[in-house]
Amino acid sequence: MKKIETIIRKSKFGEVKDALHQIEVNFFSYWDVTGVGNEKQGHVYRGVSYSTSDIQRRFLSIVVSDPFLEKTVAAIIETAHTGNVGDGKIFVSDVIESYRIRTGEKGADALK
Amino acid sequence: MKKIETIIRKSKFGEVKDALHQIEVNFFSYWDVTGVGNEKQGHVYRGVSYSTSDIQRRFLSIVVSDPFLEKTVAAIIETAHTGNVGDGKIFVSDVIESYRIRTGEKGADALK
């Protein structure tokens, strides 16, 4: 099993979600984070203008069984992509074990 | 050392927390996430009814030393369980190293 963590534009979330459902990745969790990266955003507050690289983004954590890894990554890259600085990242890491709390199932079964 | 990430119902958080304290797991971090999964929830907004699988859940990140792994997982499964769809998941992965910022301690010592 692999954990795919991806940081995307909030405005791309709808499309990414639809694409994940398309390839039958129906389970994941997400939350909003602040991303620090290449993109900059201009602000003015009471005459003080400041530009910040701290931009609101959405963080998705998706655990999938190994056969799903590749197409999930591909789906995210395709839909979250705009070509502009700030599109975000995908990180893949290993998961040793998964459990479904409801049933106690383990391993890939817990992910179905 | 292992990292246990678990997504549970917000309403079960109190019980899970107590159970973790019971087995001397006194350190962890948590935040609220939106979970996408099997459970559905009915909403109506201005006459448009929609059901969403995006449900508020709580995400716990707990790093433990290896001997604690099993009982931590068991405690979560036991207390976060309701038997209904939507109870959540537990994911276990490897941690290479841990540090306590206050003292600079490393490894299992950092987790005590």
Place this chain on the structure above:
Amino acid sequence: MKKIETIIRKSKFGEVKDALHQIEVNFFSYWDVTGVGNEKQGHVYRGVSYSTSDIQRRFLSIVVSDPFLEKTVAAIIETAHTGNVGDGKIFVSDVIESYRIRTGEKGADALK
């Protein structure tokens, strides 16, 4: 590549961020979490006083290529440190693969 997850005091965030920029770690994501640990904080609400170990903290997730690991950890320990209980933790784990969504680049290139 390694993922560095660190939980720090919110009041130390500014310094940590500056220190990371100093060593050219310019990319990361962060969000606010509630930390459960050694530190306690006194509250009173409507005459009921309670002390809680649930304290607002900031969670940083930083993926770096291997040569950056050591100095990143060192920079965090140095700047997030106050010496008081509650300074937080650093956890290091393995990342198998990284992608930059904008370009599709993989591996260490995605992190530059």
Place this chain on the structure above:
Amino acid sequence: MDTNAVLDLMWVVIAGILVFFMQAGFTLVETGFTRSKNTGNIIMKNIMDFCIGSVVFWAIGYSLMYGDSISSFIGTPSWFFSKPNEMHNLFFQTVFAATAATIVSGAIAERTKFSTYLIFSLLMTLIIYPISGHWVWQSGGWLAKMGFTDFAGSSVVHSVGGWAALVAAIMVGPRIGKYTKGKSNAIPGHNLLIGSLGVFILWFGWFGFNGGSELAISGEHANNVADIIITTNLAGAAGALSAMFVTWIAYGRPDISMTLNGILAGLVAVTAGCAAVSPAGALAIGIIAGVVVVFSIDFIDKKLKIDDPVGAISVHGVSGALGTLLVGLFATDGGLFYGGGFHKLGIQAIGVFAIAAWAITISFIVLFILKKTMGLRVSKEEEVDGLDIHEHKANCFNE
């Protein structure tokens, strides 16, 4: 209409509009002092009790309160109030009735069935409030005849609401997690800023509540109104000050939510005597109320283990009764401290207890029947997840 009558009508209308706005204040205090998952439900309760009250009080309640007295106990009922020159009075009394009803809402927040609340609130403006109100504010009522003083309703409005809230809070039971292992746990309100805006709005409206209860402003009434504005303001300020200092000593820090309750306690307490006491008397009443409310909230929560999320029982029930009694001490005409002896104090005590007995008994009967028929409480699951998503299929706060 002659000029004086126009002046009086205009003042009553303006005061009534201010009292109307107190509904917004009650809504904000209650939502601010509770958890965000129940906010929508609280909004609905506060809106609907006013709406139901407006219709019911016009339809029949007003006549039960102000109609010709039947045995000094209740007014002669008549449908759909329509006396041509009295519509301003109907309006002013309607917004008062709705205030009494809305007080209950706060004490049973976060766990009560919405449909049951609607019925209870209807009965509140239909029967509970008008009958005891008749005793005091209809000149033929038995307490009125006795010389009982409750100028703007410390007892008639606030205590009635507060005692009904007491019975309701006991019968509905505490929120899940409020008392565990015999200990009271804090369930902090989700937004004290909204709560404090609510308190400001209530204070703002209170000038109409007390000042308008003169029901006139022409001729010699004018100075009375000005005096009432001052006593009202000083009591609110004094309540805040004493509650703040008490908590500063008791908890080591000046407490925000208790100070807010101190203001309301001072205002509730002075409501009975605002036209009968001096500014200094009003200050004293406010100080006493501000101290008492802190200990009362503490006592009800930790000793009696009655779960009242906003402190409605203490703020309205206890402070209302207290303020009514204090008229017996501080009334410049007849009060104990002004050489009037115990006579007035005795009458005030009779009134306070009679009204409490009425409100408690009738609320108990009504709620007992509702409990056996519709049920008072939502399911455990609904309560934990929040009433908004289950009772209204909606979240109040979104992105």
Place this chain on the structure above:
Amino acid sequence: MDTNAVLDLMWVVIAGILVFFMQAGFTLVETGFTRSKNTGNIIMKNIMDFCIGSVVFWAIGYSLMYGDSISSFIGTPSWFFSKPNEMHNLFFQTVFAATAATIVSGAIAERTKFSTYLIFSLLMTLIIYPISGHWVWQSGGWLAKMGFTDFAGSSVVHSVGGWAALVAAIMVGPRIGKYTKGKSNAIPGHNLLIGSLGVFILWFGWFGFNGGSELAISGEHANNVADIIITTNLAGAAGALSAMFVTWIAYGRPDISMTLNGILAGLVAVTAGCAAVSPAGALAIGIIAGVVVVFSIDFIDKKLKIDDPVGAISVHGVSGALGTLLVGLFATDGGLFYGGGFHKLGIQAIGVFAIAAWAITISFIVLFILKKTMGLRVSKEEEVDGLDIHEHKANCFNE
């Protein structure tokens, strides 16, 4: 000035101040019913339409509305209104004009260019509103001469705003993601608590809106004012009740945002007839408006696929027209249900359609020109990210 004139002036001033405060209510309703990323833009729109309106209506608009009638169609223009004894009237009429303008804002929220909105809003208070207003509220206007009744502006203020909102919402187009695959998607408002505070403030201000439209309180006017306060209150309450029960039946749950709209619908609908109907008539009007608004919002959203985030078209346009027509049925003097036959109803219908035709036509022309010149809509990127960060380089909500 004699006492009666002072009384009248004072009442108009106080009522005007209450109506002013409705601007805050509109701001809160609109921000509460939309997403937080656009809140700052909505604040700016609501503030600036009032500010522009205040200047423009004084500079020229007032005279176009109330100046000597030219062919019963428009007032004689004159610059910078300055009749010495009429400043209270200028104030009262200014806050009305600003209300009409601000209604449009809600229907085109979250996607409209700020600069274009400013121009449109200027033209609204400069031309659109004063002209149809002249027809009805200047005694020489053609609808006034015909005997058309729109006491406080169900049509003159609310429908004009609502129909302009309809045209604007169509021409600006729906928000991204509102309609996908021919289906309407919910885009929940970010803070219904703020929205409901807005409704309370509007209701509070409405007593000034309707009561002040008597434009006097001395002598026999006093009881008229009191009657208006009661009819206004009952219609608002009835609107809430009927909207709540309709949604309870239709969606299985009492709906929060629809109940809020029900209140507003009841208030808008009774505005035309508040001085002409009985309390029971007002109740009926409120009930009807509360039912209609739910179905109207549904119909406009799901069938017509016009995206109106706050329901302004239904609340102001539809309910305003409806309420104006219902005067023809419920007016105690001349209404169909009171034996007056179809005559009054016919005149009301003529007025409703004339005003709708005017508002729709002129709004279309103005918006068409604006579309071709400045453009009506922000870019896709701005809309998705939120107008605040792009149009104002700021976030409204921070740590």
Place this chain on the structure above:
Amino acid sequence: MDTNAVLDLMWVVIAGILVFFMQAGFTLVETGFTRSKNTGNIIMKNIMDFCIGSVVFWAIGYSLMYGDSISSFIGTPSWFFSKPNEMHNLFFQTVFAATAATIVSGAIAERTKFSTYLIFSLLMTLIIYPISGHWVWQSGGWLAKMGFTDFAGSSVVHSVGGWAALVAAIMVGPRIGKYTKGKSNAIPGHNLLIGSLGVFILWFGWFGFNGGSELAISGEHANNVADIIITTNLAGAAGALSAMFVTWIAYGRPDISMTLNGILAGLVAVTAGCAAVSPAGALAIGIIAGVVVVFSIDFIDKKLKIDDPVGAISVHGVSGALGTLLVGLFATDGGLFYGGGFHKLGIQAIGVFAIAAWAITISFIVLFILKKTMGLRVSKEEEVDGLDIHEHKANCFNE
């Protein structure tokens, strides 16, 4: 009491109630423009300065301001004001005194010790405000005798507050992180929606502030009141417009928080002359104030490096002084632009400087003593974590 006296009393009471509500406006503006971790502390400051002020001003302050003049400098003190026919005046003056006190709060937000603030605020209503107020508003005061015009308190209330705020902000020092490496950093407010609601409430209350300062409405006063309402409204609107356009040019975008400040600047500036200038004059004053406030905030922040989170110094101090001076130009009777020459302008300038000198000197002395005894500022840790959790052991916002 005769009818005219009743009318006057009623108007003063109603206006006073509106001014009271401005306290809520100040609270919301200050909390909205600062960070959420300090919200509870700000609520407490704003409530307690009003409560302390209410007690102190009644106890002694009022007599120091309005008592028989001692050498044209101060009123004869007497305890516990109780003139039977003047309670409405006490109320109206109390809410004014509290306004002056509350202005300081905003400029020293997020870092000042709560206990020290309470003492300072007490001295503000006890001494600082009444003495300079005596000079202008007691007919025997030296500025009053000279013919200085400050109708509703641009200087007496707002500048006194603003200059005290200036001294306090300097002595307390900037917030941690506000100025680093000689550069000013933005610390955005946490909720501009709440801030803008505050501005609406202030504007609403300002009609009472300025209109009520006529202290009468009977006879010829009536039209004066109506004129004041119009000048007040136009100046507020003009302030918003000019501030918005200035920021649009200067920063490339119409700025939200500056536009809000522009409204307040326009209102503050017209307060001195609202009864002395024409509508066009009020418009000009508002435009000037709206421009000046933007540059003043900029200058104080970036050049002087004085940290004023809400812009209180510019909005109240600078705009108040500016508005007082502008009376010398725009007064239709005696103003420079109306052929009155430099005489009036000279007197206005003397008044502005005398009041500034007084407020700055006495505030400095008081704050210097407080600094050496109690300390002005919380610890670094308290400031970083937020004052709420340390000073009040509570969070304002929870789940």
